[in-house]
Structure formats: structure tokens, C-alpha cells
Amino acid sequence: xxxxxxxxxxxxxxxxxxxxxxxxxxxxxxxxxxxxxxxxxxxxxxxxxxxxxxxxxxxxxxxxxxxxxxxxxxxxxxxxxxxxxxxxxxxxxxxxxxxxxxxxxxxxxxxxxxxxxxxxxxxxxxxxxxxxxxxxxxxxxxxxxxxxxxxxxxxxxxxxxxxxxxxxxxxxxxxxxxxxxxxxxxxxxxxxxxxxxxxxxxxxxxxxxxxxxxxxxxxxxxxxxxxxxxxxxxxxxxxxxxxxxxxxxxxxxxxxxxxxxxxxxxxxxxxxxxxx
Numbered sequence: 279x280x281x282x283x284x285x286x287x288x289x290x291x292x293x294x295x296x297x298x299x300x301x302x303x304x305x306x307x308x309x310x311x312x313x314x315x316x317x318x319x320x321x322x323x324x325x326x327x328x329x330x331x332x333x334x335x336x337x338x339x340x341x342x343x344x345x346x347x348x349x350x351x352x353x354x355x356x357x358x359x360x361x362x363x364x365x366x367x368x369x370x371x372x373x374x375x376x377x378x379x380x381x382x383x384x385x386x387x388x389x390x391x392x393x394x395x396x397x398x399x400x401x402x403x404x405x406x407x408x409x410x411x412x413x414x415x416x417x418x419x420x421x422x423x424x425x426x427x428x429x430x431x432x433x434x435x436x437x438x439x440x441x442x443x444x445x446x447x448x449x450x451x452x453x454x455x456x457x458x459x460x461x462x463x464x465x466x467x468x469x470x471x472x473x474x475x476x477x478x479x480x481x482x483x484x485x486x487x488x489x490x491x492x493x494x495x496x497x498x499x500x501x502x503x504x505x506x507x508x509x510x511x512x513x514x515x516x517x518x519x520x521x522x523x524x525x526x527x528x529x530x531x532x533x534x535x536x537x538x539x540x541x542x543x544x545x546x547x548x549x550x551x552x553x554x
Contacts, residue, residue: 412458489513
């Protein structure tokens with residue numbers, strides 16, 4: 279019987295499971311274990327980035343008034359001074375305006391419901407929904423990957439619901455994560471149209487360009503020999519870029535999970551009488 283066991287295992291392996299490699303089992307982690315470890319590491323990274331994306335701003339608008347003093351030779355000195363500034367950071371659940379005037383800083387938080395239009399709020403609701411959906415999918419997938427390190431637990435799940443169903447569930451979570459990150463990333467591109475719909479007249483700003491930096495200079499009459507620059511810049515920030523990074527990472531995770539075949543489960547508990 280012992281001589282026939284490799285033959286039986288090969289026959290079982292032809293039915294969809296990965297054929298055990300006795301050399302790998304003797305000298306270290308199996309091929310399945312190595313790929314599962316790789317998938318788990320990628321899933322942890324994706325989950326961490328998704329949490330960071332959900333808790334950081336996705337868009338910003340900044341305006342600074344900067345004074346530049348001219349020297350006697352008429353050249354602009356490199357040293358400049360910010361007179362006042364204003365920055366609006368758009369999070370998934372609201373936006374915060376930070377003002378600095380003569381060194382005094384004030385921070386005010388707002389809800390999107392306080393805006394005159396729901397267009398911007400709807401964009402962030404879309405992004406929030408798919409970001410959280412991706413978080414849930416990655417968390418569930420990671421839970422399965424970690425549990426499947428234990429051969430006994432993996433075998434019990436496979437015997438309970440079947441190998442095909444188990445693979446379908448695992449791949450399903452990976453596919454949902456990929457789609458959710460893509461929808462959140464691409465859906466946020468509609469923020470420009472959302473800003474545009476809130477204004478009757480739109481000639482410049484986020485309503486015209488998704489990302490841009492402008493600088494205009496004018497003479498500051500109260501201070502002779504001083505120029506004041508109005509620097510405005512806006513565009514996507516941390517949350518959007520982290521989601522962009524998660525798109526290829528989630529695709530890599532899907533590929534690794536799809537290529538990693540389960541070892542054929544062996545009912546080692548049958549001799550002990552324990553029910554599966």
C-alpha cells in the first residue's frame with residue numbers, strides 16, 4: 279500500500295488539486311505555501327494602502343499670497359514671505375479649510391451636505407462606497423489566505439463546500455477588489471464636472487482643470503519695491519494616488535491567487551474518527 283500511495287496521489291492530483299512535491303515538503307515550504315505567503319504579503323500591503331486612502335484627503339485647493347522684495351539692483355531676491363494662505367482638503371466624508379493670516383492659523387471642518395449642490399458629495403460617496411467595498415474584499419481574502427496556511431483547516435473548508443466553490447470564493451474576493459479600486463480611481467475623475475455644475479460661471483480653477491498650478495504677480499502699493507504673487511494650485515492628493523497604486527497591486531494579487539492551486543486535501547482525520 280505504501281508503494282501505491284504516490285500513484286494514488288498523482289491520480290487525485292489530476293482532478294484539480296496540486297500534486298504534492300515530496301522534495302519541497304521534506305526540505306521546506308511547499309510551492310502552494312510559498313505562493314500563499316506571497317499573496318498574503320501583497321494583500322496586507324493593499325489593505326494598509328486602502329486604509330490610508332480612506333483616511334487621507336483625495337483632493338486639495340490651495341491659495342497663497344507671497345511677498346517678494348526687490349533689491350536695489352532690481353533683481354528679485356530668492357527669499358519670499360507668505361502673507362496669508364488658504365487650503366481646502368477634501369476627504370471622503372467632508373472637507374476642511376485651513377486659513378493662515380499673519381501667522382494665525384484657523385481650521386474649519388465642513389460636511390458635503392453644507393454645499394449648495396450635491397454633485398461633489400455624490401462623487402465622494404461613489405469613491406467611499408467602492409473604497410470600503412475594496413477594503414472588505416481584501417480583508418476577507420486575507421482572512422482566507424491566512425487560514426489556509428493550516429492544512430487541516432483548509433482541508434475542512436474544501437471538504438465542506440468543495441474545491442471549486444472554495445476557489446470561486448477566493449477568486450471572487452480578488453476580482454471585487456480589482457474592480458472596486460478601478461471604479462474608485464476612475465470615478466473620481468468626474469470631480470471636475472462636479473465642481474463645474476456647482477458654479478453658474480466657471481472660467482478658472484478645479485471646474486476647468488483636474489490639476490493645475492497658476493501664479494500671478496501684481497504690485498503691492500503699500501510697500502514700495504515689493505511684488506505680491508498669488509499662487510494657486512489644486513489637484514488630486516494622497517488618497518487618489520494610493521488608490522492608483524492599489525490597482526496594479528490588486529491585479530498582481532489576483533494573478534497569484536489564480537495561479538496558486540490548492541494541494542489535494544487528504545482526509546487524515548478519518549483514522550481518528552473526527553468528523554469533517
